[in-house]
Each structure stands twice: as C-alpha cells, then as structure tokens.
C-alpha cells in the first residue's frame with residue numbers, strides 16, 4: 001500500500017477555507033468587542049468607533065455628496081459599506097495565511113491597533129473603553145489560531161488520504177460555534193447598550209405643556225391639499241441630521257447643563273430646574289446648511305422650552321464674549337453668536353418639547369438648543385450638556401474645523417413641491433410649494449413658466465416671521481412640456497439670487513425649477529391631478 005507523506009508544516013490551506021477562517025476571526029473580534037462595549041460604554045465598540053472616526057475624518061465634499069446622494073440614510077450606507085470592507089479585510093487575513101498563520105496574526109494585530117486608536121481617540125473616551133478593543137483583539141487572535149489549526153489538520157489529513165471525518169467535523173463545529181458566538185455577542189452588546197432606561201425616562205416626562213399660552217396655527221397656513229408640505233411637520237417626518245451612528249442615551253434625571261466661561265455667575269441647570277421655569281412654545285422652521293436647492297432638509301415644529309435670553313441674562317455675560325460655545329454629551333460642538341442668543345426678540349430656546357411630546361431621542365432628548373434663523377450646525381445642539389461663553393477666536397466648533405462657515409444665518413429660499421419634477425398633471429393643477437426667510441419673513445413669491453414673465457403667487461396665512469410660508473399659483477396651463485421656476489423676496493426687500501451655489505460653506509443659493517408635462521384633459525393624470533379629491537385640514 002503506497003503512502004504519500006504530507007508534512008503538516010508545509011501544507012497550505014485551500015483558498016476558501018483560508019478566507020473563511022480569516023472572515024470568522026475578524027467577525028469574532030467585532031462581536032466580542034461590541035459585547036464588552038455594551039458592558040462598558042457604547043462608544044467603545046470597535047465597529048462603531050471606526051465608523052464614527054470615519055465620519056469625523058470624512059472630507060467636506062464627501063460628506064456633502066453622501067448627504068445629497070443618500071439623504072438621511074447615509075448612516076445605514078456607511079455601516080453597510082464598513083461591514084463589506086471589514087469582511088474583505090477578513091478574507092485577506094485568511095488568504096495571506098494559507099501556508100503560515102504569521103502574516104494573518106500580524107494583520108489582526110494591526111487591525112486591533114487601529115480599532116484601539118479609533119476607540120481611545122473618541123471624545124470623552126474613558127480608561128475602561130480600552131477593554132472593548134482589547135477583548136476584540138484577544139477573541140480575534142484566539143479564533144484565528146484555533147480555526148487555522150483545525151483547517152490545516154483537516155486539509156493535511158485529506159491530502160494523506162486518511163479518514164477526515166473527525167478533523168473536518170472539528171473545523172465545522174468550531175466555525176459554527178464562532179458564527180453563533182459572534183452573533184450572540186454582538187446582539188448582546190446591542191441590548192446592553194440600550195439599557196439604562198432612556199425610553200422609560202422619556203415616557204415618564206409625559207406631555208410637555210407650555211406655561212404661557214402658545215401660538216395656534218391659523219387656518220390656511222398651508223396648501224397641503226394642493227401639494228405643499230403641511231405647516232407643522234409631524235415628529236416622525238422631521239428631517240434628522242447628526243454625526244451619530246448610535247444615539248446618545250441621556251436620562252432626563254441625569255441631565256445637567258453647565259453654563260460657564262466669560263460670565264459673572266456660573267450656573268448649573270438640572271431637569272427639575274428647567275421644567276420649573278416658565279415654558280414658552282413657538283412654531284419654528286429649522287433647516288440644515290447641507291440642504292440643496294429644492295432639498296427636503298427643512299421642517300417646522302412647535303418647540304417648547306426655556307428662553308435662552310433669560311438664562312444668559314441671569315449668568316451675566318461679560319463684555320467681549322461674542323460666542324456661545326455648546327457641547328453635546330458625546331463631544332460634538334457648536335458655536336453661535338452671543339448677540340443673537342441674548343436677544344429676547346429672537347426666541348432662542350433650550351428646548352424640551354417638540355409638537356407637545358418630549359423631544360424624540362434622535363432630536364436631542366432630553367434637551368437641545370433651537371435658534372430661529374440660524375442653520376442647525378451653528379445653533380441646534382442636541383443632547384446639550386455644556387454652554388461656555390467665550391470668543392470666536394478662542395474656540396472652533398466641529399463643522400468650522402471641517403471647512404464650514406463660522407456664522408451661518410438661514411438664507412431666503414423657496415422650493416416647488418407640486419408638480420413633482422417630470423410629473424404629468426392636468427391643465428388646472430396649481431403650482432405649489434414653500435418659501436422661507438426665517439426672522440425676516442416672506443414678502444412675495446413669484447413663479448414663471450418657460451422663462452415668461454414672473455407672476456406673483458398667492459401666499460398662505462403668515463404664522464410668524466420664523467416659519468416657512470406656502471405659495472400657490474393657479475393655472476390653467478397649456479398642454480405640453482413646461483419649466484416652472486420660483487423665487488422669493490423677503491421683507492427686507494431682498495430677492496433670491498439666481499446664482500446657483502452648493503451648500504458649502506454657508507448654504508446653497510439659486511432658484512428651484514421643475515420640468516413637468518401637462519396632459520390634455522381626459523388623458524392619464526398624475527399626482528396632484530384634479531381627479532383626486534382632497535380635503536383641506538385648514
């Protein structure tokens with residue numbers, strides 16, 4: 001009987017087995033890291049920390065592209081993209097280790113070091129946070145060594161023509177155990193990170209009722225029946241923008257806001273302090289500076305909270321403190337002009353309620369800042385925990401460090417909502433949409449068709465100067481293709497410039513336009529057609 005001798009030390013793993021071993025080792029590390037992070041703190045998760053570092057290091061143009069292309073789904077896309085990249089790296093770890101496990105081990109240690117760097121450089125990283133990437137590294141190395149060994153034994157025995165059942169079974173059971181273990185660990189980490197009762201804390205807050213009687217929305221504040229947005233955006237539809245892969249979890253009862261810096265008297269506010277103050281409520285339109293011409297990163301809600309002008313007058317702002325520098329619990333920072341926040345007529349607020357409900361967690365529970373007329377990145381600090389009176393020279397906020405403007409008042413803009421771009425409508429479908437010039441107010445909105453004369457549109461009832469205003473222009477329009485353009489004029493007399501500019505660094509400019517087709521009556525009708533019966537809620 002002829003016997004082939006296979007030296008186990010020169011034996012090479014097959015590519016699929018090697019790739020599989022590498023992939024599982026990396027997955028095991030991520031799963032265990034996520035579990036330990038759940039016990040220590042969710043910011044310590046190697047997977048999320050790498051994602052967060054990626055967000056912070058993302059160049060301006062790429063972030064802009066991501067928001068434009070994926071809108072608010074950019075986080076899901078990022079997480080999926082990371083999973084794919086990390087998976088490929090895992091496959092690489094396996095493939096370089098077909099003969100010897102050393103190259104794979106070196107790669108795993110490099111990955112572990114990068115993850116540790118990502119975790120420990122997060123703002124507010126604690127000493128214990130180090131444990132998660134360390135556990136991930138140990139789990140990865142351990143898995144790799146064990147599976148690599150089982151793969152070689154099984155492969156070498158197969159080459160010898162020996163009975164491979166036992167060793168192959170060892171490889172398979174080992175792999176199955178790793179898959180199950182990594183999955184359970186990751187899910188456990190996710191569950192643990194969710195503990196701490198933030199949702200319970202939010203439920204316990206109950207309805208937010210202002211002390212002073214709030215402004216009601218008058219009838220005919222929108223043309224929603226004709227295709228404009230509703231005047232008030234429901235909380236679930238309110239646009240969301242932040243740099244967070246995981247939401248900060250801050251209970252109302254643990255919340256503190258320290259107001260300090262260039263002040264006469266430092267002040268620390270608790271949740272109790274806040275809710276025992278007079279609560280004001282106002283409808284305010286908020287927008288993100290990344291909103292493109294025609295974009296949807298704009299919404300309006302009733303915001304309830306405490307007047308910031310009052311808080312600032314209590315602490316006694318020292319002369320020269322031109323910047324209010326605010327920090328959220330996760331270290332994100334924002335710089336706003338003191339003069340704006342301290343102006344009582346501006347109605348800047350520490351907000352606790354949104355449309356009558358406690359702030360949704362993704363919109364800043366328990367407390368955020370809102371300043372009418374300023375883009376969110378220079379005014380809308382969510383999960384706010386620190387407020388320092390300082391100067392613009394002394395402190396540079398998160399987005400300023402990344403190329404966006406220092407001061408960013410919202411621009412006078414308008415958007416056509418109906419007809420939809422490239423829509424087909426009946427001849428009598430009105431052209432509707434929305435215009436905004438917060439703090440200034442909208443004076444006129446004009447629409448023109450096919451570069452014809454500008455026609456003044458009908459305006460919805462004005463609610464206040466800080467909120468958007470809807471417009472409507474009634475047809476009928478000639479059958480065929482059309483181009484509709486819109487421009488707004490605010491109450492200072494400024495008319496929106498036609499110059500098209502992207503959002504960087506302080507907000508997009510230009511007229512929004514849509515192309516649409518008017519069908520002969522009787523042919524197929526699109527959305528907004530007169531064939532649809534609409535009920536106006538106003």
Ligand SMILES: Nc1nc2c(c(=O)[nH]1)N[C@H]1C(S)=C(S)[C@@H](COP(=O)(O)O)O[C@H]1N2
Nearest residue numbers: 239240241242243288328332376377380382
């Ligand atoms: N803590 C924190 N606050 C933040 C941000 C953030 O990334 N982190 N993003 C800001 C930006 S850019 C905008 S446009 C508004 C958006 O608020 P919203 O998500 O409630 O609409 O929040 C602001 N507040």
Ligand SMILES: [Mo]
Nearest residue numbers: 288289376377
């Ligand atoms: Mo923003």
